[in-house]
Amino acid sequence: MFRITKRDKSSISDSLIFRSFGFAVGIILSMLLILLLGYNPIASIAALFDGAFGSLGGLRNTIKFAIPLATTALGLSIAFRMKFWNIGGEGQLLMGGTAAMFVSLIAGPNIPGWILIPSMLIAGIIGGAFWALIPGIFRIQLRTNETLFTLMMNYVALYLVKYLYHDLWRDRDPAKFNFPGIKMIQQQAVLPNVFGISVGIIVPLILAFLVYILIKRTKPGYEIRVVGESEPTANYAGMNVKRIMLGGVLLSGGIIGLAGAVKLAGETMTLTDNLTGGAGFTAIVIAWLANLSAPFILVVSFLVAGLEQGAQTMQLRLGVPAAVADIVKGLILMSFLGSEFFLRYRLVMTSVIGKNKRLHSQMKNHCDDPNVSDVSATRSAESDLTDDCAVRDEKAEVR
Amino acid sequence: MTRSNEQTETLAFSMRGISKTFGSVCANEMIDFDVRQGEIHALLGENGSGKSTLMNILSGIYRADCGTIEVFGKQRVFHFPGDAIRCGIGMVYQHFKLADSLTATENIMAGLSEAQVRRAIKSGNDVNEHDVISSLTDRDDSSIRRRRDRNNRMSDLIRGYSERFHIDFDPDKPASQLSVSEKQSVEIIKVLIRGARILVLDEPTAVLTPQETKRLFGVLRKMRDDGCSIVFISHKLGEIMELCDRVTVLRKGRSVDTLVVSEVDTYDLVEKMVGFKIDLQIERPEPDPERLECLRVEGLSYRDEKGVTKLSDLSFSTCYGEILGVAGLAGGGQKELCEVIAGIIRPTSGDILVDGEIITGLSPRKISAKGVSMCFVPEDRLGMGLVASMGMVENILLKEYSFQKGIFVHSEKAREKSSQIIEELDIVTPSVTHPVRLLSGGNIQKVILGREIHLKPKLMIAAYAVRGLDIQSSHTIYRLLNEQKEKKVSVLYIGEDLDVLLALCDRVMVLCQGVNMGIVDTKNTNKIEVGQMMSGTKLEVLKRGVDYVSNN
Numbered sequence: 035m036f037r038i039t040k041r042d043k044s045s046i047s048d049s050l051i052f053r054s055f056g057f058a059v060g061i062i063l064s065m066l067l068i069l070l071l072g073y074n075p076i077a078s079i080a081a082l083f084d085g086a087f088g089s090l091g092g093l094r095n096t097i098k099f100a101i102p103l104a105t106t107a108l109g110l111s112i113a114f115r116m117k118f119w120n121i122g123g124e125g126q127l128l129m130g131g132t133a134a135m136f137v138s139l140i141a142g143p144n145i146p147g148w149i150l151i152p153s154m155l156i157a158g159i160i161g162g163a164f165w166a167l168i169p170g171i172f173r174i175q176l177r178t179n180e181t182l183f184t185l186m187m188n189y190v191a192l193y194l195v196k197y198l199y200h201d202l203w204r205d206r207d208p209a210k211f212n213f214p215g216i217k218m219i220q221q222q223a224v225l226p227n228v229f230g231i232s233v234g235i236i237v238p239l240i241l242a243f244l245v246y247i248l249i250k251r252t253k254p255g256y257e258i259r260v261v262g263e264s265e266p267t268a269n270y271a272g273m274n275v276k277r278i279m280l281g282g283v284l285l286s287g288g289i290i291g292l293a294g295a296v297k298l299a300g301e302t303m304t305l306t307d308n309l310t311g312g313a314g315f316t317a318i319v320i321a322w323l324a325n326l327s328a329p330f331i332l333v334v335s336f337l338v339a340g341l342e343q344g345a346q347t348m349q350l351r352l353g354v355p356a357a358v359a360d361i362v363k364g365l366i367l368m369s370f371l372g373s374e375f376f377l378r379y380r381l382v383m384t385s386v387i388g389k390n391k392r393l394h395s396q397m398k399n400h401c402d403d404p405n406v407s408d409v410s411a412t413r414s415a416e417s418d419l420t421d422d423c424a425v426r427d428e429k430a431e432v433r
Numbered sequence: 434m435t436r437s438n439e440q441t442e443t444l445a446f447s448m449r450g451i452s453k454t455f456g457s458v459c460a461n462e463m464i465d466f467d468v469r470q471g472e473i474h475a476l477l478g479e480n481g482s483g484k485s486t487l488m489n490i491l492s493g494i495y496r497a498d499c500g501t502i503e504v505f506g507k508q509r510v511f512h513f514p515g516d517a518i519r520c521g522i523g524m525v526y527q528h529f530k531l532a533d534s535l536t537a538t539e540n541i542m543a544g545l546s547e548a549q550v551r552r553a554i555k556s557g558n559d560v561n562e563h564d565v566i567s568s569l570t571d572r573d574d575s576s577i578r579r580r581r582d583r584n585n586r587m588s589d590l591i592r593g594y595s596e597r598f599h600i601d602f603d604p605d606k607p608a609s610q611l612s613v614s615e616k617q618s619v620e621i622i623k624v625l626i627r628g629a630r631i632l633v634l635d636e637p638t639a640v641l642t643p644q645e646t647k648r649l650f651g652v653l654r655k656m657r658d659d660g661c662s663i664v665f666i667s668h669k670l671g672e673i674m675e676l677c678d679r680v681t682v683l684r685k686g687r688s689v690d691t692l693v694v695s696e697v698d699t700y701d702l703v704e705k706m707v708g709f710k711i712d713l714q715i716e717r718p719e720p721d722p723e724r725l726e727c728l729r730v731e732g733l734s735y736r737d738e739k740g741v742t743k744l745s746d747l748s749f750s751t752c753y754g755e756i757l758g759v760a761g762l763a764g765g766g767q768k769e770l771c772e773v774i775a776g777i778i779r780p781t782s783g784d785i786l787v788d789g790e791i792i793t794g795l796s797p798r799k800i801s802a803k804g805v806s807m808c809f810v811p812e813d814r815l816g817m818g819l820v821a822s823m824g825m826v827e828n829i830l831l832k833e834y835s836f837q838k839g840i841f842v843h844s845e846k847a848r849e850k851s852s853q854i855i856e857e858l859d860i861v862t863p864s865v866t867h868p869v870r871l872l873s874g875g876n877i878q879k880v881i882l883g884r885e886i887h888l889k890p891k892l893m894i895a896a897y898a899v900r901g902l903d904i905q906s907s908h909t910i911y912r913l914l915n916e917q918k919e920k921k922v923s924v925l926y927i928g929e930d931l932d933v934l935l936a937l938c939d940r941v942m943v944l945c946q947g948v949n950m951g952i953v954d955t956k957n958t959n960k961i962e963v964g965q966m967m968s969g970t971k972l973e974v975l976k977r978g979v980d981y982v983s984n985n
Contacts, residue, residue: 253835253837254840264821267818267820270775270797270807271831271832
C-alpha cells in the first residue's frame with residue numbers, strides 16, 4: 035500500500051528530473067495513441083519536434099505563436115498575483131484587436147505608419163483594459179465572482195466580433211463576391227518583419243522585463259503582492275485595496291489587449307472571430323506552469339508554442355487528423371502539469387498491517403495548502419463532512 | 434505478568450511506539466500512551482509537542498509511521514476516521530463543526546447511518562426504543578409530518594443524553610442561536626450518540642467563561658463516573674490539576690512521563706513540559722504614577738455590514754505607562770475595537786482621541802503616523818499584519834514603503850532593521866528573506882511585535898499576542914510588553930487567558946457583546962468577578978449586589 039507524504043523541499047535538479055519525466059510520459063502516451071490509430075508513432079513525434087524547432091521556418095512559426103501567448107500570460111500573471119482569477123483573456127484579446135481594427139478603419143488610407151501603428155496599439159490597450167474593467171468594477175464594488183464574469187465576457191466579445199465581421203464592419207466590396215469579412219488593415223499599419231519575424235516579438239520581451247521590475251521592485255508591485263496574499267493585511271497596512279485591485283485589473287486587461295492588437299497588426303492583418311486561436315485560455319496554463327514568474331513565462335510560452343507548431347507539422351506530414359494532434363498537445367501538457375504532484379509529494383511504501391480491505395488510492399487533496407497531504411491515501415467516501423473539516427483544521431498543527 | 438494483564442483489562446486504549454514524521458519534522462517519536470477506563474487523562478504539552486498529531490492518529494485522520502493501537506484490548510488499524518468512531522473513539526475539536534442553519538438535533542443526526550442510530554438508541558435507555566426505530570427506519574416515508582415526527586423522537590433521544598450527563602441545551606434551537614458552550618455540548622452529544630466511550634477534547638476550555646468551564650467539568654466528571662474515558666488536551670495547568678486523574682506530558686514529540694495528578698504540583702508539570710525549571714510569575718511593574726491620558730474613546734459604536742451591533746456606546750481611556758487589558762468572550766467586539774482604533778474600519782458613531790486629538794476617520798496610515806501601533810494576531814496567526822509568503826524584510830516594509838520617495842521600494846533599511854529585531858528578540862530564522870510562514874508561531878509573533886515596537890508607538894495595541902505560543906515564548910512577549918510599559922508607552926492588551934490578564938495588566942476592561950461591562954483594577958478583583966462580567970453582568974450591578982448582600 036502506498037502513502038502520500040509531503041516533500042520537504044524539492045531541489046532544482048529534482049524539479050528538472052520530474053518535469054522531463056512528465057514530458058516523457060506525455061510523449062509515450064501520445065505515441066501509444068498514435069500507434070493505436072495506425073500511424074507511425076516515431077515519425078509522428080519526430081515531426082512534432084522537427085516542425086517546432088527543426089527548421090528556420092518552423093522556428094519562425096513557433097515564435098509567431100509564442101508572441102500572443104507570452105504577452106497574454108504576462109497580463110494574466112498580474113491579475114493572478116492579486117488572486118483575481120481573470121480567465122477573460124480571450125475576450126480581452128478580441129477587444130484589443132477590435133479596438134485596433136477600429137482605429138485602422140476610421141484612419142484614412144494615407145495616414146503614415148508611425149502614427150497609425152502606435153495609435154492602434156494604444157487603442158488595443160484601452161480595449162483590453164476596458165473589457166477587464168467591467169468585471170473588475172463589479173468584483174471590487176459588489177464582490178461578484180470574477181471567474182464567471184470574465185468567462186462570460188469572452189462570449190460577449192466573441193459575438194460582438196462576429197457581428198462586426200458579418201454585418202457592421204463587413205467589407206461590401208463587390209470584388210469579394212459577398213463573402214463576409216472585414217477589410218485588411220492599411221499596408222503601412224502592418225508591423226514590419228525582421229528576419230522573417232514580426233517586430234511584435236519585442237513586445238513580450240520588453241513587457242517581461244517591465245512586469246518583472248514592477249512586481250519585484252516597485253511600490254505598486256509590492257502592493258499587488260500584498261493584496262493577493264492577504265487583503266486584511268493590506269487594509270491593516272493602510273493600502274487602498276480597491277484602488278490597487280482596479281489598477282492591477284486594468285493593467286492585466288491592457289496588456290492582454292495589447293497582445294490582441296499586436297497579433298492583429300503583425301499576423302492576421304484583419305479582425306476575425308478566430309483572432310485569438312485560443313491563446314486566452316492556453317495562456318492561463320502558461321502563467322501557472324511558469325509559476326507567475328515573468329522570465330519563465332517567456333520560456334514556457336516558447337515551448338508551448340513549439341508544441342502547437344509541431345502538432346501542425348505532424349498533421350501535415352503524416353496526415354494525422356487535426357483532432358489527434360490536439361489530443362497529443364493535451365496529453366503532453368497534462369503530463370507535464372501532472373509532474374507537479376511529484377514535486378510536492380512523494381509516495382512511500384507502507385507495510386500492510388491488518389486486513390487490506392479497501393484500497394482506494396484516491397487521494398483527496400482537500401485544501402490548496404500542501405500541508406494537508408498526509409491524509410492517508412485511503413479515505414472512504416462515507417467519511418463524513420466533520421472529518422474532512424477536521425483535517426483542514428489540523429493542518430496548522432502539523433508543523 | 435499478571436499485573437500487566439490486569440492493566441490491559443482496564444485499559445480503554447493503549448498506543449505503543451507511535452512515530453510519525455512530516456517531511457523532516459518528527460512530530461511523534463516512539464510515544465506510549467495508555468488511558469484507563471473511567472479516567473480523565475490529561476495530555477499536556479506545549480505547542481508543537483505532538484499532542485494534536487497523536488490524537489489525529491488515534492482518531493484515524495493520520496496514520497502512524499509505526500506503532501500499534503489497542504482499543505479495549507483489541508489491536509486496531511484505523512484507515513479512516515470512521516474506523517476510529519466505530520471503535521468508540523470520539524473527537525471534540527476546538528473549532529466546532531456545526532451547520533448554522535440546522536437545529537442542534539439535525540446537526541447531531543447529520544451523517545448518521547441507520548445502524549448507528551439504532552445502536553445509539555439501544556444505549557440511550559430513557560427513550561421508547563421501538564417508536565424511534567420504526568420512525569427512523571421508515572425510508573419511503575417522505576411526508577413532512579412524518580419527518581418532523583422522526584426529528585422529534587431524535588430530540589427526545591438527545592434530551593435523554595442531556596439529562597444523563599446534565600448537559601443543558603435546547604435540541605430544537607438552530608445552531609446559529611446556540612452559545613459557545615451549548616455548541617460544545619452539541620459536539621459532545623454528537624460523539625456520544627455515535628457510540629463513543631473514549632472522548633478526546635482538544636482544548637475545550639479555550640472558548641469558555643470560568644462559569645461555563647465549571648459546568649463542563651461537571652459534565653466530564655459525570656461521564657467519567659459513567660465509565661467513559663476522557664482525554665483532555667490542554668496547556669492550562671490549573672485545569673489539569675482540578676479535573677484530571679492522570680497526566681501524560683509530551684515534549685518535542687516524545688512522551689516524557691505519565692503522572693498521577695494528585696501526587697504532583699504545577700511546578701513539576703511545567704518542568705516536565707519545558708524540560709527545565711522556569712519562573713511562571715508574570716511581573717507587573719508599577720504603572721506610571723502621572724497617569725497622563727493617551728487614548729480616549731467616547732461613545733464608540735460600530736455596526737458591521739450585516740447591521741449587527743459589534744460595539745455599542747463604548748467609552749474608556751488609557752494612560753501612558755500602563756497596560757489596559759481587554760477581556761471578553763470570543764467575538765465580544767475585541768477585534769472590532771482594535772480595527773476601529775487602528776482606522777481599518779470606521780465607527781458608526783463616537784470619537785477616538787489620541788493626546789486629545791481626534792483620529793476618528795483618518796486612514797490607517799495617518800493613524801499609524803500619529804503613533805498608534807497595532808499588532809493583531811488572528812486565529813490563523815497570519816491573516817492580518819503579516820504577509821505569509823514574504824520574508825521579514827518585506828514584512829517590515831509593510832509599514833514603511835509608503836513613506837519612501839519615488840516609485841521603487843528600497844529595502845536596505847528594512848534589512849538592517851530585520852537583523853536588529855532578530856538580535857533583540859532572539860528570533861530564529863535562517864535568513865531575513867525566509868518566508869515568515871515557515872517560522873514557528875513564537876517567531877512569527879515576535880516578528881510582528883518587533884516591527885511595531887520599532888515604530889516607537891505611543892499607543893500599542895497587542896491583540897492575542899500570545900495566541901498559540903508556548904510558555905517560554907509567551908513570557909518573552911509579556912516581558913516585551915512590560916518593557917514598553919516602562920518606556921511609558923500606553924499598551925492595550927487584548928487577551929484570552931484570564932489568569933494572564935489579571936497578572937499582567939494594571940486595569941482590565943470587560944467587553945460583552947460590544948458593551949463595556951466595567952473596568953476593574955487588577956489589584957482588587959478576581960476571576961469570578963471578571964467571569965461574571967464576561968457573561969453579561971455589569972460591574973455596577975455586581976457591586977450593588979455585594980452592597981445588597983452586605984446590607985442585609
